[in-house]
Each structure stands twice: as structure tokens, then as C-alpha cells.
Amino acid sequence: MAEAIREISASEARSKFSEVFDAAYYGNPVVVRKHSKTVAIISMELLESLADLEAKNDTLKARRALKEFLKTGGTPMSQIRKELGFD
Template sequence: MSANAMREMSASEARSKFSEVFDAAYHGNPVVVRKHSRTVAIISMELLQSLAELEAKRDSEKARKALREFLKEGGTPMSQLKKELGFD
């Protein structure tokens, strides 16, 4: 998907061209819709799932890195954290 494949339109235009917006998003061309100062992107489920998987992978990599650091450098015991946060 190239940046020029992404369409932008107002909410009223998107409403009147819903079928066209749906088809564009379904075929991998996101549509940016603006209403006053609010903006949304209409994308396909396939793209949404890909983005969710990418985010999960990134989060998993961050968690593995944090675990490696914890195992290497140690950390604060849960009992101490609870006490510091007032959960004891």
C-alpha cells in the first residue's frame, strides 16, 4: 500500500459514498475520514489483524528484553513493590 493509495474525505462524503469507502478499505486502501477536528481511518480486517499481530510481537519482544534484564540485574521483590504501593 502506497501513501498515495490512501484517500481522505469528509464524514458526509464518506457517508454518501459508503460503498466506495468499503470497497477501497476492503481492497487494502485505507480511507481517512475527517469530521471537524476528529479523524478516523477505515481499514480492512486483514490490515487490522496484521497491525494487532505486529503490536503483539513488539510487546512480546519488549517483555523478553525486560525479563532478560531482570534475570541479569535482579529486581524488586513483589512483596516490596506491594508495600511501596500500599497493597500490603
């Protein structure tokens, strides 16, 4: 089972890089702070989760844009291509 998220200073991360890397590899995220500011989060699982959320958000935005396009009667790409002489 994964441990709680560990927080360490930037200097500690630098001096214990292999330990930090191993923790992240085995599913234990590490937050690196410098002067009380988060500068890095080392975790593949978290990175993958964020990428999934970003993809879902992009999909929602695209669906909203398409819905708005259809609602306002925008010009279809086929018509634009024809008007520009690409067809």
C-alpha cells in the first residue's frame, strides 16, 4: 500500500535523488519544496492522472464548442473548402 505523500526540501531531493526516484517508482509520490514553495511533484501515477484529467477536460471543451457551432449555424469545413477552391 502506498505511503502518505512525502515532502522534502530541494537540497534533500538533490542529495537523495536515488531514494526519491525509487519512492516515486514504487508509487509513493514526493513533493519537493524550496523556500516553502512547491517546485516539483515526483510521481508517475499522479502525472498519468493529471494527463487523463486534461484529456477529459479537452474533450468537454471540444463538445461544448461543437454544440455552440451547431447551435449558431456555423459554416461547415466542406463549405469553407469549396469557397476557397480546395475542392
